[in-house]
Amino acid sequence: MTKKTTVISHNGAVYDIAMGGWLQHLHSKTSDAILEISTDDIQLPDGKAVGTYKAEKKAEYKSNPQTPRSSAKQYLNDCSRRDFGHDWDKFIGLIKEQINSACVHLLIAPHPLxxxxxxxxxxxxxxGHIAAMYWIGTALRNKQSDDxxxxxxxxxxxxxxxxxxxxxxxxxxxxxxxxxLRCLIISADGGCDIAYMSIFQISTLKNMFNIQEISLVENMLRELEGASHASSANYFKGMLMLFSNQRAEGISVLKRFLKEPKKKPPEYDIDEVYGNQIRLVSTFIxxxxxxxxxxxxxxxxxxxxxxxxxxxxxxxxxxFVKIINDKHISG
Known part of the structure; x- marks a missing residue:
């Protein structure tokens, strides 16, 4: 299945943003999420990224039909033992342990680093440490840096x-x-509760109407609506119609949105928070x-x-974030 992405251009830089799927660790413990590492981004001792190394070994295996190895994974293990002294999975596990040991305590340190x-x-x-990426990103956002x-x-x-x-x-x-607005909808559709509860705040709607070219909004909403089932884009689509004197059409869109105002997670992940949000948003609309x-x-x-x-x-x-950070730093 091809991964859906949208493109953002901001002050001369371009960013590809994944959309349409669930975000990771929505219902897991923070202690689990903070250990997450994107394996393909890990830099190996030879300077190559894991993703590059794996792709090269897979290509080597496929290009040699006479190889005595029974599978591409066995060939990868053989190469890993030769190059790094361990079977592949053990070697990657050791690297991840080293990365987490070096940085996790810093991400939750009660003092400026x-x-x-x-x-x-x-x-x-x-x-590839995802929480470290986020830590750097939020630190730079606090400095109002586009970096x-x-x-x-x-x-x-x-x-x-x-x-x-x-x-x-x-x-x-x-x-x-x-x-x-694009990022807020993508985040909400991916399961981020704080993003979802910001969708219906009037300041978000005002921001939408600060966009001069309505056609840009319409095209963006159409793209996000097509990327995710029960997308919050439908709420803004209905509101845009209401404020554009398309009353009947706008009411119709909002009534359809009411039937499923948030993408439903798997049954085992449905909790009290999800039920409360559905009731709150339904009552509002x-x-x-x-x-x-x-x-x-x-x-x-x-x-x-x-x-x-x-x-x-x-x-x-x-x-709220400032209050939490101040409390964390002060102990």
Whole structure:
């Protein structure tokens, strides 16, 4: 199955962003997620990336039909023992242990990192450590540096559940509202709860209407709607129609969205949080639709009903993160 991606251009740089699939570790422990390493990104002692080395050995195996090895994996193991002294899986496992041992304690350190410690995190991120990529990305976003996008996009494309939301916040601060909305929807559709609860906040809707070319919004929503089942793009599609005096069409889209306002996870992952979000969002949209029939101004309805629901804005998120970080550093 071909992986779906969308392209973002920002201040002369281009980023490919994965979309449509679930993010990793949505329901696992943080202690598990923080150990995740993208194996193909690991740099081997010979300077090659794991992905490159594996591809070369696979090609070598296929190009030699007379090889005595019974499989490409056996050939890889033989090459690994020759080049690195261990079977492949054991060798990769040892490297991952070394990477995690060197950096995980730094990612949760209750103090600002020294320059050597920051270099250790950078080394881990360059070797595929996903939480280290995210750590660097958020640190750079706090400095309002566009360099954060390289690391956050890398972390997102490797499954980090918060990275694309961080990109959305950065783009909004940079007034790149089209890509802020794009990243927010991708993050929400991937299962990020904080992104989903920001979708319906009125400031997000205002950001959408700050985009001058409505055709750009329509094309982007169409792309994301096609990439993910029950996409939050449908909410913005309905709202765009309502504010464009397409009342009947907009109401119809929102009523369809109400039937499944969030992509349903596997049965074993459905929890109380999912149920509460469905009820909260359904009540919000039903109330707005009711207000429309009684003549309440649409913007007033969205604002009032959104305040009642307590949806999260980007400013709320940044304030919350600052409180948590300050508390963490101070002990």
């Amino acid at each position: 020294s320059t050597p410690e920051q270099q250790e995190v950078l080394k881990a991120a360059s070797n 954060c996008l390289r690391w956050l996009s890398m972390a997102h494309n490797r499954g980090h559940f918060g990275a694309c939301h961080e990109m959305a916040v950065h783009f909004a601060a940079s007034r790149n509202y089209i890509d802020s 039903e109330s707005v639709l009711l207000d429309i029939t009684t003549g309440t101004a649409l913007l007033n309805s969205i604002s009032t009903r959104g305040t009642q629901a307590g949806f999260c804005s980007f400013a709320d998120y940044d304030e």
